[in-house]
Amino acid sequence: MTDPVTLDGEGQIGEFDEKRAENAVRELLIAVGEDPDREGLRETPARVARAYRELLAGHAQEPEDVLTTTFDIGHDEMVLVKDIEIVSLCEHHMLPFHGVAHIGYIPAANGKITGLSKLARLVEVFARRLQVQERLTTQVADSLMRILEARGVIVVIEAEHMCMSVRGVRKPGAKTTTSAVRGQLRDATSRAEAMSLIVAR
Ligand SMILES: Nc1nc2c(ncn2[C@@H]2O[C@H](COP(=O)(O)OP(=O)(O)OP(=O)(O)O)[C@@H](O)[C@H]2O)c(=O)[nH]1
Numbered sequence: 001m002t003d004p005v006t007l008d009g010e011g012q013i014g015e016f017d018e019k020r021a022e023n024a025v026r027e028l029l030i031a032v033g034e035d036p037d038r039e040g041l042r043e044t045p046a047r048v049a050r051a052y053r054e055l056l057a058g059h060a061q062e063p064e065d066v067l068t069t070t071f072d073i074g075h076d077e078m079v080l081v082k083d084i085e086i087v088s089l090c091e092h093h094m095l096p097f098h099g100v101a102h103i104g105y106i107p108a109a110n111g112k113i114t115g116l117s118k119l120a121r122l123v124e125v126f127a128r129r130l131q132v133q134e135r136l137t138t139q140v141a142d143s144l145m146r147i148l149e150a151r152g153v154i155v156v157i158e159a160e161h162m163c164m165s166v167r168g169v170r171k172p173g174a175k176t177t178t179s180a181v182r183g184q185l186r187d188a189t190s191r192a193e194a195m196s197l198i199v200a201r
Pocket residue numbers: 090091092131132133134161163164167168169
């Protein structure tokens with residue numbers, strides 16, 4: 001039998017086994033004292049399995065799959081896309097965390113830039129995996145540096161974790177901010193400038 005969930009460092013895992021996920025949800029329903037065969041729950045294992053397939057679709061994708069369209073328009077100043085809504089699944093509790101990502105980069109010296117929507121698609125690739133917010137942030141930043149050969153990158157993610165709001169410590173509204181800054185944007189002045197654009201409303 002192949003091992004279906006072997007994580008490597010980049011979060012690539014095996015095929016999503018929908019039947020196995022369904023069986024697991026059925027077991028969970030029994031474990032919490034429910035009758036999985038009652039009318040309202042009959043289709044639930046299949047629905048939940050489909051939901052997880054969707055929420056974890058990024059495990060089957062690579063950043064290269066979405067950072068495809070590149071143009072050379074000779075723009076060499078920062079490009080910043082703000083308030084990209086994200087939903088991810090925390091790997092500790094498998095509960096969602098949701099919020100916004102802000103992504104800025106200084107294009108390569110050869111002026112290679114990508115389509116604006118591709119930045120949002122890139123976040124999706126990594127958000128639709130079992131994650132911690134810090135890793136999500138650094139994976140987006142490192143992919144942009146590597147694939148676009150960007151001269152600098154800043155990624156800031158602000159999110160609320162359901163595992164902190166609906167259970168455990170129960171602090172709804174608490175927001176976590178993470179950032180990853182690479183290349184030329186690490187310079188104090190550039191970093192401050194980028195941050196001021198990100199916080200400006
Ligand atoms: N750094 C980091 N921590 C996270 C993230 N998502 C969830 N956590 C934390 O992971 C930790 C897991 O702690 P544990 O003590 O093993 O689990 P727990 O008993 O459920 O912890 P509580 O949430 O405090 O009840 C918790 O403190 C969560 O808040 C994340 O994206 N980044």
